[in-house]
Amino acid sequence: GNSVTQMEGPVTLSEEAFLTINCTYTATGYPSLFWYVQYPGEGLQLLLKATKADDKGSNKGFEATYRKETTSFHLEKGSVQVSDSAVYFCALSAYDYKLSFGAGTTITVRA
Amino acid sequence: DVKVTQSSRYLVKRTGEKVFLECVQDMDHENMFWYRQDPGLGLRLIYFSYDVKMKEKGDIPEGYSVSREKKERFSLILESASTNQTSMYLCASSIIGGGKVEAFFGQGTRLTVV
Numbered sequence: 001g002n003s004v005t006q007m008e009g010p011v012t013l014s015e016e017a018f019l020t021i022n023c024t025y026t027a028t029g030y031p032s033l034f035w036y037v038q039y040p041g042e043g044l045q046l047l048l049k050a051t052k053a054d055d056k057g058s059n060k061g062f063e064a065t066y067r068k069e070t071t072s073f074h075l076e077k078g079s080v081q082v083s084d085s086a087v088y089f090c091a092l093s094a095y096d097y098k099l100s101f102g103a104g105t106t107i108t109v110r111a
Numbered sequence: 112d113v114k115v116t117q118s119s120r121y122l123v124k125r126t127g128e129k130v131f132l133e134c135v136q137d138m139d140h141e142n143m144f145w146y147r148q149d150p151g152l153g154l155r156l157i158y159f160s161y162d163v164k165m166k167e168k169g170d171i172p173e174g175y176s177v178s179r180e181k182k183e184r185f186s187l188i189l190e191s192a193s194t195n196q197t198s199m200y201l202c203a204s205s206i207i208g209g210g211k212v213e214a215f216f217g218q219g220t221r222l223t224v225v
Binding site: 099102 | 115142144146151152153154155156159161169201203205213214215216217218219
């Protein structure tokens with residue numbers, strides 16, 4: 001079946017630090033890949049997505065590249081802000097249109 | 112903007128009660144989902160529906176049922192609530208475009224069963 005593995009947290013960073021959250025997946029066929037973000041007390045919001053190999057999704061300074069050869073979709077941001085403190089979920093959607101999620105990574109950014 | 116609205120943000124229910132969680136979306140999406148979110152486990156799919164009156168079991172359907180009588184509304188039912196169903200419940204809806212799904216989530220219902 002489909003599955004997503006992402007690095008465990010929690011992770012605490014200082015403002016302006018570089019952020020990487022690793023995500024790898026197992027899926028049949030050619031899935032679409034997503035990063036969702038959940039701010040405290042809220043539901044999930046789509047942060048970025050990529051629908052085919054070598055696509056790069058980007059939004060709000062975050063980027064992730066769909067790497068089929070390594071089955072990965074790592075999230076990066078060059079300079080984090082306090083407002084980036086949230087839980088980040090990697091997810092995939094394959095032929096059955098259901099989303100499979102990773103366990104989530106809690107990121108706390110300190111001023 | 113797509114809006115997915117869950118009827119309650121917080122609920123406290125007693126063991127053995129029948130519990131209804133309601134979700135409404137306003138964008139005419141075909142698919143609707145119920146997930147539960149637990150620390151360290153991420154989001155786990157309980158049920159989903161791809162059309163009115165159609166439903167399929169997700170990964171953890173035991174102890175739950177669903178109802179979709181209208182396209183915009185998808186209800187999750189806990190037939191007899193138990194303490195291990197204390198969790199955050201998230202509803203989502205999605206469109207299908209060229210085989211690529213993008214889901215929109217409600218704000219969640221935090222259910223406590225005592």
